[in-house]
Amino acid sequence: MAAVTILWLIAICVGVVGCVLLSTSTWRRYQENPTVISMERDYQEWNTSFPTATLCPRMAPNDRKVQALSAKYWDANNWTLHHPVNLISGNELDGDLFSQIMNMHEPSIVYIHGPNEIPDSAIRHTQLLRNQYKTLDLTGMAIYSTANTHSLSVKQRKCRFLHESNLLISPVYTYNMCRMQCRMQLSYDLCGCVAHFYRPVRKFPICDSEGINCLREHSDSLIKVIDPKTQNKVCDCLPPCDDVNYMIELENDIPWFLGTNIKWGLTKYPQMRLKRDVLFGFTDLLVYIGGTAGLCLGCSVLSFIEIIYFFTIHLFWFVVKGKRLCCVRRMDSR
Structure with missing residues (x-):
């Protein structure tokens, strides 16, 4: 079980590194030679x-x-x-x-x-x-x-x-x-x-x-x-x-x-x-980065947006709701 977990971690790390390198190259092309x-x-x-x-x-x-x-x-x-x-x-x-x-x-x-x-x-x-x-x-x-x-x-x-x-x-x-x-x-x-x-x-x-x-x-x-x-x-x-x-x-x-x-x-x-x-516009940039993410990680640009959402807005509202529930429980205990 541990060996399988290590293999998965290695595969994910290789996929992330490959995605970052290819996406960086695509971003550089968009900035320098579009x-x-x-x-x-x-x-x-x-x-x-x-x-x-x-x-x-x-x-x-x-x-x-x-x-x-x-x-x-x-x-x-x-x-x-x-x-x-x-x-x-x-x-x-x-x-x-x-x-x-x-x-x-x-x-x-x-x-x-x-x-x-x-x-x-x-x-x-x-x-x-x-x-x-x-x-x-x-x-x-x-x-x-x-x-x-x-x-x-x-x-x-x-x-x-x-x-x-x-x-x-x-x-x-x-x-x-x-x-x-x-x-x-x-x-x-x-x-x-x-x-x-x-x-x-x-x-x-x-x-x-x-x-x-x-x-x-x-x-x-x-x-x-x-x-x-x-x-x-x-x-x-x-x-x-x-x-x-x-x-x-x-x-x-x-x-x-x-x-x-x-x-x-x-x-x-x-x-x-x-x-x-x-020759290479912003729409092409999104398509290339999305294709690279799908090839290396099996996800899309929308998946990255969802991750950002869960760790920002969703996390914020989760903390706010948690504080409200704590206040309600304290009031009920009294």
Whole structure:
């Protein structure tokens, strides 16, 4: 009889250990890798967002306009979010889609990026010279996340939506905004201050002349956002969940005596895009853990719930009823 009891105890212990190990592995998969990125090719069923061009003129800025902009947003600590306008988009059936800016007077640096992003000094850019007509033929690769991914945490899906900002300098999240904050932190770590053109944050004081010299000495590290000693990246920014990356397929420059002009657009629409979707959700987690419990212990998730119930709520009411019966017996004995 004792030998049978020992065998049963060993079998139960092996079952519990196996159930815990397999369930832990399943839980880790749900936390670390619940999504999958697949490729879609039905390009006639979707639209591609029109690329945004940001032009940075090489001329000196208008101090009055800069001060007015600073007083309206930065000095007043204004974090107002404006509702997004309808973005321009198109597909193969729309034909070429382009935009142009004409009759400018100064050369500029041109950044091409997504409509929900801002330009960054480290991304690819092109030069627009004076009395030049520049044309840019672009194509893009889009990635989007399905509605199911909203139920996952940021850590699980490894990306952030626009409204999930954790930044000190912006109420919305973008990858380049995150890198900008990393540059501010790196500037503060290296020089004890940040450049004057960043949005004022109490945590980061503005540099004086000595601080500006310090930033100049570390300019390469600040642009690349790397530690100058170890050459390792100091920024751990997550990509946006919905994004479009644009590539310049063809760039053409011709002399133009009627001013400085630029034209950019989509002449070749992408025929594939990436989709992020949930591969292993919470329902799958319950099914896997329940199956593991049934295989190793001959029970289900409901059995664990019953055990928890008996040792918590049921035990509590049992103790309460026991105390009441004791009080009643004492009253009767008197």
